[in-house]
Amino acid sequence: MPGRAALAAALSACLLVGGCQTTTSLPSWMNGGKSESAPPAQPAPAKTATLPAPATTPPQGVPQPAPAPVAPQPAMTATGELLPTTLSTDPAADPTAVRIALLAPLSGPSAATGQSLLNAAQLALFDAGNSAVTLKPYDTKGTPDGAATAATAALNDGAVLVLGPLFASSVTAVTPTLKAAHVRALAFSTDPQVASPGVYVSGILASEQARRVVAHARAQGITRFAALSPEGAFGRSMVAAYEQAVIASGGTLVKTLFHAPGEDLQTKLRAFTDFDTRAATLAAQKKALEGKTDPASLEAMARLQTQDATGPLPFEALLMTASGTPLKEELAVLSVFNADGRSVRLMGPMLWNDPALLRDPGLSRAWFPAVPQASFKAFSQRYQQAFNEQPSVLSALGYDLTALAAVLARQSGGRAYVDSVLTQSGGFAGANGLFRFRPDGGNERALVMMENTANGPVVAGEAVSSFTAADAAKPAF
Structure with missing residues (x-):
């Protein structure tokens, strides 16, 4: 279909370039549907002016030791949260421009899953329309070593937020490297054991x-x-x-x-x-009805004859x-x-x-x-139109996390990716419904309850x- 081909081509053009739309409107499902603006991260504290120390003249002819090197201090928000060391220090740089890394298995046995995450991420970047955001994929090869190599490459390229990796062992492998750089990760894993402050798992636990x-x-x-x-x-x-x-x-x-x-x-x-206790109960009830000819007893005996056991x-x-x-x-x-x-x-x-x-x-x-049916169905239709295949709930994680990153970057750039913003209590609404990250790195979700009927599953309990x-x-x- 020409429409699908055009959309797929446009999405491919977004990758490594940024959001393609020029509109400033945001996807309506983000931030709980309450606001189109991402909560701003706290600005860095203003530097306090320091008076210069009086000049001193060293004694003539006495060699002076070389000054000890001063270790650079990591940048912080006004509330003391460490910012990524990969943030640009160029005063002429656009403060809202951010580089986001997607770590996924793009080769190996799980390549199809990784590609679906990448497809959904591209779709989210297109929908969010934030041209200041650049998304770059890195192949983890589905292994811990591959993930560690990908994480290092992403940091060298200036990534200020990592989406992924997928497998728990890969999350463990990248955690030390990312934490040393104060770069947060929104992983696709469902294993809470690999979660920790700054390394958030987004899978449905x-x-x-x-x-x-x-x-x-x-x-x-x-x-x-x-x-x-x-x-x-x-x-x-x-x-x-x-x-x-x-x-x-x-x-x-x-x-x-x-x-x-x-x-x-x-x-x-x-x-x-x-079963044996219930079968004995059945036998006792049958024995009590033996020889009785009244209609109620005959009906009860007929019912019991079809059972192997009775009782709760x-x-x-x-x-x-x-x-x-x-x-x-x-x-x-x-x-x-x-x-x-x-x-x-x-x-x-x-x-x-x-x-x-x-x-x-x-x-x-x-x-x-x-997951809530309406929001996932809307995402699924968009995904199928672009890629001609059915997405999964896992694919939708790629969409939700990329869209979240793009929205948060709109006002504060890479300074938005700090724990206080990522764990805000109101959470975020995405293709997989309402979710929020916990300070310990886990997550909470608003799920519906389904009941299987003769005509298929129906909603038995709505999500909050x-x-x-x-x-x-x-x-x-």
Whole structure:
């Protein structure tokens, strides 16, 4: 299509040049939709005039030692926050001109993911229309060593903010170099273990997903939870987040089960669901109805004949972490013990937002979190028009972080990328919805709750519209 080709060409022209639009208007979704102006970073303190010291004349003929070199002092904001050492000191330079580095795997096994992040970043720069911002991509090759090399190259080129890298090991590799230069990083990782002040992870964290699903369940009166997960780092992390959210909300986690490949899952789930006790309850109810011929008893017996067990499960909601084939295996065994989505409320991670997966009848009525649909749909349409492919939630991180960088640079240039500005309490609104960075390097997000129905997933709980409302309703943990 000519329109798509023209837009793609224009986006390519933006790269390494800056924002292409001349308009001064900003994307309406930034800064919570409340203002078109980025919050200004604090200006550097004015230098205090110092009177010159009286001149002294050294004694004739006595050699004087060379003056000791004076180490340069890092520039600071008025509130004492260290500014990037890569900021230009040329008094004739445009103070709003900034260089932003995008660190992503542009080669190797994850090259397609890296390219989608770069595509979205170019689109954001085009939309933001800030011609003073220059974006340059650096290939991390998907490895820690590649990321470290890319970070050094970016600093040598004068980058005052780094977007990326993607993988947790790469974030760890670049952290010392960036911190030494006081250059902040907005990484794409979902691992809170690599976050720290000045190195912010923007991926949607397990803790945020768990907090959202548990809060929704508690609002519906559910108090008793159980957790089921395959063994693995993600499963362990997600179950820990579930447990923390349940406890903080006043609920009870009554059971937790991890299972490894090759283990007898049927035996484990039989005990986990209290199947034998429930089967004995069923047998007792059938025996009590034997010989009765009244209509009510006959109807009850007919209903019991279709069941393998009866009576309540030991939990009202089952928090799960698996997706894909492992989830399908769990659902198949749960159905044998009358404990799938038709008997208990199943709750899972954002990975469940997969049309093929949601067709499984075992996921009937299942709940899972997602990014707000309207904002992501608008981004998705723009992305498809430019690049002729469907973006992911991860791609949208590339858009959101680049747009945020462009907006913050409008008033204060590279001086805007300090912790007090990046962690402002009101947060920012982007393609993936409302988000904000925490001082410890983590992030918080406003997610919607989806419920799987016979006609596909529908919104069961809206995302909060501001972090003021979220803070009021959120348990502290």
